[in-house]
Amino acid sequence: MTFSLSRFDQEFMDVSGFEISNFLKNKSFADHRLIQRSKGCPNASSLRYKAFGPLQIAEYTSGNATEVRIPSLDHAYHLQIVLSGDGVCAFDGHSLPMQAGDSIMMTPGTEYTLGYSSDCIQLSVRIPLEFLHQSAREFGYFTAGGPIRFLPRSVNVLNGGPIRHLLRDILEFDCTESSERAQLYYAKLLCNGILQSHESGICLNDRVNPSEHRHIAQIRNYVLDHLTEDIGIGDLVELCRISRKSLYNLFDKETGQTPSTYIRQLKLETIYTELSGDDRNIRNVTEVALKYGFTNLGRFSAQYREHIGELPSETLRRQSH
Structure with missing residues (x-):
């Protein structure tokens, strides 16, 4: 199967690489x-360019051996694919050779x-940071704050995988x-396919049952956007524009929990993701617990063990090995 941007908004042929x-x-592509x-x-x-919902897509070739230096992606991820020819991607001390079909996910802040070789054709898909994070949450992933960081390895998307036909x-x-x-729907599916095919430090949540109710989904997204803040019941009442009693009744019906328990579980799940990830800057459990507002460390450890199934120190110890 070959890939080509056959439907596009703008096209430039026989121009200089600097014009592109x-x-x-x-x-504001990058x-x-x-x-x-x-x-x-x-x-x-040459260049073919397309806006697709929240995504921007560019297929281009320079006709000359080219180097592109990106100081830091600004609030967006880039799915970078070599369609033909070959290239190399260097970052964080890694150097990844890329051949036809190979792709990488480029992360903000790096x-x-x-x-690229003179005969190289590249395809780049710009994905806004918040859109990828929002899509990840909708498909049941937990993020631990900050950009999702993809592992430094390439994935061949032409030979198969979850994004081959979708792309x-x-x-x-x-x-x-x-x-x-329809464009938004396809863009979200692409984000989910990327999360399945390109390894990162996030994981699927299999402990909290998602609810389709719009207020629960609204609250879940709000909590995940403000995990390190002290979120009160009044904040949720104002967010959903319903009464306190209606809020409690809604949570009891949809989740079988109180709003406070729901918030705490989201925070505990995020802490688990952070403690079990590959961040070597985490010194101890205490600093992570305090970051998410757990000031009583004894109670925090008990709540963590009850929900996760092990002590937070055990999660961190396993990650360090």
């Missing part, structure tokens, strides 16, 4: 610096250097004949 670079900068490493034809570059459909999608709702 400036176009993408003006679209801040970057383009360096041409070979002296070929000065106007051998500096990247991308190198092809998006590239062939006629946005003029579809609703924004």
Whole structure:
């Protein structure tokens, strides 16, 4: 199966690589610096560009050996795919060679250097940070604050995997004949496919049963956005614009819990994700507990063991080994 951006909004043919670079900068696609490493034809570059719901998609080639330096992605992830030719991606002390079909997920806050051969065709999908996080939550993933960090390894998306057919459909999608709702749906499915195929430090939540009720979903997203804050019942009442009694009745019916228990479990799940992740800067359980508002450490340990099934110190100890 081959990939090609066959339905697009704008196309540039036989232009310089710097014209394409400036176009993408003006679209806020990514801040970057383009360096041409070979002296070929000065106007051998091409670009196809498409806006798809919250996503931006660019398929481009420079016609020359090229290096792209990205100081730091700003509030967005990039799914970077080599369609033909070869390249290399360097970041955080890693250097990943990439061939046709290989893809990586580029994370906000990291500096990247991308190198491409003169015959290389690249496909890049820009995904807003908040949209990826929101999609992850809707599909049952827990994040531990900050950007989701993907592991430094490439994944071949042309040979198979959960995003192969979905990405092809998006590239062939006629946005003029579809609703924004349909584009949003496909974009969320792509995010879920990426989370399945590209390894990261987040995990699926299998302890809290998700509710389809709009107020529960609204509260869940609000709590996950304010995990380190002290969230009161009044905050939830104001958020949903319902009475305190209606709020308690809703939680009892939908979750079998009180709002406070629900909030605490979301925080405990997030702490579990953080303690069992690969962050080597975590010194002890106490600093993580205090970060999420658990000031009584004895009670915190008991609540954690009751919900997670082990002590927080055991989770951290297992991660360190």
